[in-house]
Amino acid sequence: xxxxxxxxxxxxxxxxxxxxxxxxxxxxxxxxxxxxxxxxxxxxxxxxxxxxxxxxxxxxxxxxxxxxxxxxxxxxxxxxxxxxxxxxxxxxxxxxxxxxxxxxxxxxxxxxxxxxxxxxxxxxxxxxxxxxxxxxxxxxxxxxxxxxxxxxxxxxxxxxxxxxxxxxxxxxxxxxxxxxxxxxxxxxxxxxxxxxxxxxxxxxxxxxxxxxxxxxxxxxxxxxxxxxxxxxxxxxxxxxxxxxxxxxxxxxxxxxxxxxxxxxxxxxxxxxxxxxxxxxxxxxxxxxxxxxxxxxxxxxxxxxxxxxxxxxxxxxxxxxxxxxxxxxxxxxxxxxxxxxxxxxxxxxxxxxxxxxxxxxx
Numbered sequence: 338x339x340x341x342x343x344x345x346x347x348x349x350x351x352x353x354x355x356x357x358x359x360x361x362x363x364x365x366x367x368x369x370x371x372x373x374x375x376x377x378x379x380x381x382x383x384x385x386x387x388x389x390x391x392x393x394x395x396x397x398x399x400x401x402x403x404x405x406x407x408x409x410x411x412x413x414x415x416x417x418x419x420x421x422x423x424x425x426x427x428x429x430x431x432x433x434x435x436x437x438x439x440x441x442x443x444x445x446x447x448x449x450x451x452x453x454x455x456x457x458x459x460x461x462x463x464x465x466x467x468x469x470x471x472x473x474x475x476x477x478x479x480x481x482x483x484x485x486x487x488x489x490x491x492x493x494x495x496x497x498x499x500x501x502x503x504x505x506x507x508x509x510x511x512x513x514x515x516x517x518x519x520x521x522x523x524x525x526x527x528x529x530x531x532x533x534x535x536x537x538x539x540x541x542x543x544x545x546x547x548x549x550x551x552x553x554x555x556x557x558x559x560x561x562x563x564x565x566x567x568x569x570x571x572x573x574x575x576x577x578x579x580x581x582x583x584x585x586x587x588x589x590x591x592x593x594x595x596x597x598x599x600x601x602x603x604x605x606x607x608x609x610x611x612x613x614x615x616x617x618x619x620x621x622x623x624x625x626x627x628x629x630x631x632x633x634x635x636x637x638x639x640x641x642x643x644x645x646x647x648x649x650x651x652x653x654x655x656x657x658x659x660x661x662x663x664x665x666x667x668x669x670x671x672x673x674x675x676x677x678x679x680x681x682x683x684x685x686x687x688x689x690x691x692x693x694x695x696x697x698x
Contacts, residue, residue, distance in 0.1 A: 340674065341421035343412065343432040344371040344388070347573075348592045350380040351491040352427055352446065355667045357386065360674070368419040370412050370432075375557065376573040383574050389415055391431070398454065405458070409434045423674060427487075430458030437462040442677065448487055450474050451613040465681055467673075471615035481684050483691050485663040486616055488599040492577065493660050493696060496667070499600075503578035506571045507553065514550035516639070517569070517579055517597075518542065519588030521557050521608075534589060534607050536561060538632035542587065543567060545636050549643040550584060555593075584649055587639050591617070598625040599660065601653035603642060607635045623655050661696050668694040 342353055357367055369388040371377055381388050391411050395404040408431040416435050424436040424443040436443035442464040450473045460476055470482040491497060509515055543564060546552050553569040554560065560568055571579065577596065580586060586597035586604040591611055594604040598620045611617060611628040620626035629635040642648055669691060673680045683690050
């Protein structure tokens, strides 16, 4: 089988890389199209995944609108040569459009309810959509809900093995506490109208949290001079190791907050958009994640959590219980694609078939 995957964000590399590895070992072929966004191409190179770049895309809704034909034409041209049997993506409008033109199925994963622009552009052209069970939209008969999160494609123990050498990079002793902060650029189309931490409160958060432990900052946007000393300097592929050993995550990235929870690191998610995302519900109810858009209240919560001596121990236990009550999304993906279209008929008849792929202790 020939499979085309469109990658639009660094997280998508992680969503699909284990699936690609398993499927290639079974003789399937891939064409990866990727947007040059943040470290997406770096990660593809790191994992030795060959790709065709579709450039950096455009900023702003108008720019994104004019980018559509550019990306569509590039993917169409590559598809005519590759002749894919199936298209796969995380909500890619461009893969959806080209699949529809070529009369090939497009299967999309999604977990972002407020991505209105993307939904308008990809849903009508997509054969199957799969989302976590707490997703707060319903796309009708083509939509299937699974009991897991996308993070489990790559962060459960089958796929992820934390590397203690990250502590050497950070100049941290084993057992020494630190907090990872993450600030985003707010340039994605689904970020329109949303906000996170003001500059004043970023500085206040660092000054407050650094009283308790070391602080490291990962930021998409340029940091002010007074925060540059906290900017983390590590190989990009080591970020999950940083999250694993951190005592607390504090930031605006929903993806990184969710990853932290899976790794047993409690997360304070400050973005206003977090209140729109159903996938966070289970993390919130189990006290792995705190969604607090009020900056001052979020900082106070960080102070409270950092004073606990059992925070990490309890969070690790809760995270493990979460993982082993969820399905392995990568295994679901392999079955879904290999057995398509019969796999879709099976899910329509019995969506509980997904528990065949329940994570094993």
